[in-house]
Amino acid sequence: MSVLVNKHSNIIVQGFTGKEGSFHAEQMIEYGTNIVGGVTPGKGGQQHLNKPVFNTVAEAVDKVKADTSIIFVPPKFAGDAIMEAAEAGIKVIICITEGIPVQDMVKVKAYLNKFTGVTLIGPNCPGVITPGEAKVGIMPGFVFKEGKIGIVSKSGTLTYEAADQVVKAGLGISTAIGIGGDPIIGTPTKEAVELFMNDPDTEAIVMIGEIGGNYEALAAQYISETGNKKPVVGFIAGKTAPKGRTMGHAGAIIGGEDDTAEAKMRIMRENGIHVVESPAEIGSTLKKILQA
Secondary structure, eight states: OSSOTTTTEEEETTTTSSSSHHHHHHHHHHHHEEEEEOOOOTTTTTTTTTTEEEESHHHHHHHHOOEEEEOOOHHHHHHHHHHHHHHHHHHEHHHHOOOOOOOHHHHHHHHHHHHSOOOOOOOEEEEEETTEEEEEEESSGGOOOEEEEEEESSSSSHHHHHHHHHTTTTTOOEEEEEOOOOSOOOOOOOHHHHHHHHHHOOEEEEEEESSSSSSSHHHHHHHHHTOOOOOOEEEOTTTOOOOOOSSSSSSSSOOGGGSHHHHHHHHHHHOOEEOOSSGGGGHHHHHHHHOO
């Protein structure tokens, strides 16, 4: 089983005919992802990568039964693209775009509250992949192999590293979710972890966080409240980050004592998470836990 995306997902690309959209759509199609078309306003009726182009998301939902969208739209238009997808009935929205103005995302979050059953992943994320079924994002698909380990990560690069470590340990991945590193994102760590806790075919979870914010602490508390029903291996990036400086991601900034890597790792340990000091320990730690 999987979460969010699978071989039955009907996926469209918003920003389909642009440079980024074209490049990654082609990669997704080569992987075997069920891309059913794309949206570029003003280019409806054309064919691109042998798929139909629509002027609006609503048209794509009507004509090809789209239920999932991946967004490659410039930052100043991306907020509107997310809201258009939700209004048209798309249930899983994955926004790759980085640099969306914070005030736009405040409006988007409020707008999405009007809709039930809509999940936004990102923005500023690598996407979601269910190995062997659907790659809806920019990740290198060959790294990911099928299995029963769920991955939740704020970092794109560390998502790939975690997947590589899992595979090298002789395990595999059910689904990997890159939630995004911006200050305001659609699906925080806790909600992504909850998806895996409720997935019967996910046996264990890898949770990768970073300095800044309280996403990891809230997820750790949730995991403890479930009675630690599935083992979770955790890692926090940014142990050497200086206070008050943004490190890579807009959301990765230490604002107080609880935002540091050390504080987050302590909270995670206190709530029963198996915390590792290096991503290189993820696979071996998982293997040890699952064999115990």
